Amino acid sequence: MEKMTIQDQRTLKYNNLKMVLDIIRDNERISRSEIARKMRMSATSATRIVSELEELHFVEDTGCYEDTKGAGRKATMIAARAAACYCFGISISDVEIRMRLIDFSGKLLSDRGEAQIEKNSSPEKLVEKLYEMFLVLLEKNGLQAEKIAAIGIGITGNVEPAGGTVIYGDLLQWVNVPIGDMIEKRFGIPAYVDNDVNCALMGELSQKKYRNIDDMILLSYGRGVGSAILSQNKIARGSVNFAGEIGHMIVDHTDGRLCYCGRRGCLTAYISEERIIEDARKNNPDVKTIDDIISAVQAGVPWAGILMERICSYAAISINNVVCMLNPPNLMLGGDLIDNYPFLFEYILNKCNAVMYGPMKPSLKFYRSELKQDAAIIGSALIAMDKHLEKVLREHCDI
Numbered sequence: 001m002e003k004m005t006i007q008d009q010r011t012l013k014y015n016n017l018k019m020v021l022d023i024i025r026d027n028e029r030i031s032r033s034e035i036a037r038k039m040r041m042s043a044t045s046a047t048r049i050v051s052e053l054e055e056l057h058f059v060e061d062t063g064c065y066e067d068t069k070g071a072g073r074k075a076t077m078i079a080a081r082a083a084a085c086y087c088f089g090i091s092i093s094d095v096e097i098r099m100r101l102i103d104f105s106g107k108l109l110s111d112r113g114e115a116q117i118e119k120n121s122s123p124e125k126l127v128e129k130l131y132e133m134f135l136v137l138l139e140k141n142g143l144q145a146e147k148i149a150a151i152g153i154g155i156t157g158n159v160e161p162a163g164g165t166v167i168y169g170d171l172l173q174w175v176n177v178p179i180g181d182m183i184e185k186r187f188g189i190p191a192y193v194d195n196d197v198n199c200a201l202m203g204e205l206s207q208k209k210y211r212n213i214d215d216m217i218l219l220s221y222g223r224g225v226g227s228a229i230l231s232q233n234k235i236a237r238g239s240v241n242f243a244g245e246i247g248h249m250i251v252d253h254t255d256g257r258l259c260y261c262g263r264r265g266c267l268t269a270y271i272s273e274e275r276i277i278e279d280a281r282k283n284n285p286d287v288k289t290i291d292d293i294i295s296a297v298q299a300g301v302p303w304a305g306i307l308m309e310r311i312c313s314y315a316a317i318s319i320n321n322v323v324c325m326l327n328p329p330n331l332m333l334g335g336d337l338i339d340n341y342p343f344l345f346e347y348i349l350n351k352c353n354a355v356m357y358g359p360m361k362p363s364l365k366f367y368r369s370e371l372k373q374d375a376a377i378i379g380s381a382l383i384a385m386d387k388h389l390e391k392v393l394r395e396h397c398d399i
């Protein structure tokens with residue numbers, strides 16, 4: 001056997017610490033012997049790693065005993081230390097900003113910050129507003145800024161996560177805005193940025209029932225139309241982070257409606273919130289919101305029924321196209337349109353039945369998003385927490 005270099009040993013140590021910590025954070029409480037079993041290592045090794053994590057103040061002995069049958073000394077259970085540190089999760093659309101805190105165990109704290117923003121807000125103004133909300137939430141939770149390990153930001157548009165930059169935000173009308181850097185400087189806390197739909201997907205998948213899912217596509221229909229692709233537990237990004245940009249997939253070349261990107265027939269031109277309302281107003285100028293349209297649908301108003309039919313048909317066409325391209329095992333529908341009007345999920349699925357390429361249907365499982373506006377907040381906060389842990393453990397292991 002080849003001799004392990006010091007670097008190999010450090011990497012091994014890092015991997016073990018990270019894996020054991022992930023197992024502990026994944027469970028409400030767990031015994032050392034159960035960790036040893038899951039890690040396929042000796043009880044002595046598991047105990048040593050847990051002690052190291054205790055010294056780093058990430059985990060603690062709960063004092064509760066393992067529920068084991070038979071004689072012998074019962075072992076105590078350990079758990080993540082909820083107050084070890086906290087992360088903020090922020091979601092930014094073109095009209096709203098939202099912010100919440102998660103503790104180290106991943107639990108969402110109840111207070112939330114929300115504000116409407118003016119359309120075409122400057123990045124500077126937006127960061128100031130976020131900072132105000134941040135101070136209020138710290139005070140409400142009795143936390144010092146030092147307890148905040150990192151900030152995660154899920155933002156609409158094309159994002160380059162490594163640099164924390166919005167390369168192109170069509171709804172925000174931003175080009176090359178280093179929003180991560182700006183927040184990091186203003187808050188004095190490391191910030192990590194990703195596209196809001198990517199964050200929403202990670203938020204949804206953090207629910208326990210999805211623990212074994214490594215492949216899922218989230219299609220999001222709301223103010224913007226977008227998607228996130230998780231393939232073998234990695235977000236697919238494409239060469240310049242545009243992967244999943246379904247809003248500008250051409251779905252109707254004959255009608256050829258003009259999209260704000262300057263081309264004709266893009267999906268966004270048919271089913272983004274603004275365009276749906278625009279369409280409805282041609283029939284009833286009093287319509288102001290999607291709510292108004294849904295009420296008209298439910299009251300049996302003919303134009304509203306026809307409009308809703310068309311929206312669901314275009315959604316089904318987009319689903320078919322994505323499925324033909326990527327053949328995913330799991331597909332989730334989300335975004336404001338689905339979150340606020342869950343019955344549309346069934347409606348779109350019915351349309352899919354008619355529109356989708358038949359041979360693909362049996363292998364595809366559909367899901368509906370459940371965390372609504374919190375999905376991107378939770379996802380971004382969890383991404384930030386993960387980055388923070390990676391940094392601390394790497395420093396601890398000298399790599």
Ligand SMILES: [Zn+2]
Binds near residue numbers: 247259260262268
């Ligand atoms: Zn377009």
